[in-house]
Amino acid sequence: AQSVTQLDSHVSVSEGTPVLLRCNYSSSYSPSLFWYVQHPNKGLQLLLKYTSAATLVKGINGFEAEFKKSETSFHLTKPSAHMSDAAEYFCVVSLNQAGTALIFGKGTTLSVSS
C-alpha cells in the first residue's frame, strides 16, 4: 500500500539558514512523489515532482528534493530560507501507477523568523 510519513509536524528556521523537511514513503512499486505547498487560505501549489527520472529534483523557489530508494526517503531542502517560505508543506505519493489519486502526508508547518 502507498503511504507517506512526514517526520516533523513543525520546523522552525531563521531567515537565510537551510531548510530540511523530511518525508519517508512506502510503495509497492516505483512511486511518483511530489511536494506541494499551501499558504494560508490558498490552494495547493506544486513545488516539484519525482517520476523515476533524475533522483535529484529541482523545483520552484529554490527548493529541491532527493529520492533515495535505499532509505525510502524524499526529503525537501532549500539552502537559504526566505520569510515568504513560511507555509504548510505536504509530501505526496501517487496512489497507483495511473496517477489517478494522490495520498498526502500530514503536512509540515515551516516557520521562518527574521
Add this chain to the structure above:
Amino acid sequence: EPEVTQTPSHQVTQMGQEVILRCVPISNHLYFYWYRQILGQKVEFLVSFYNNEISEKSEIFDDQFSVERPDGSNFTLKIRSTKLEDSAMYFCASSGEGGPNQPQHFGDGTRLSIL
C-alpha cells in the same frame, strides 16, 4: 498561467441540506479530482473522474456524494443530506493526463461549514 477556479470560497449550509460545490478545471485538462481537508487533518482523496465517469474513489466517497460534469467547463461535487462532519475545505484539481508524470493542479478550495 491557467488556473483551477472554485466557487463559492465559503459555503454555509444547515445540516441535512444538499450542497453543490463548483469547479472550473483548466480548459484542456482531461482528469478531474476532489479532495477534502478537515480542519487540522491531512488532505484526503475523494474521487477522480475521466471521460464522464468515476475512475477512482475512496471509502469516504459514499452514496452521499456524487460528481458531475454538466457541461464542457464545470465539474461539480454534490453532497446530499449534509452532516456536521462534512465541514471541511474541499479542493478541486485537474490534470492533463492520468499518468503520474502529469501533476495535479489545485484550486484555492471551498470552505464548507455545516451548522
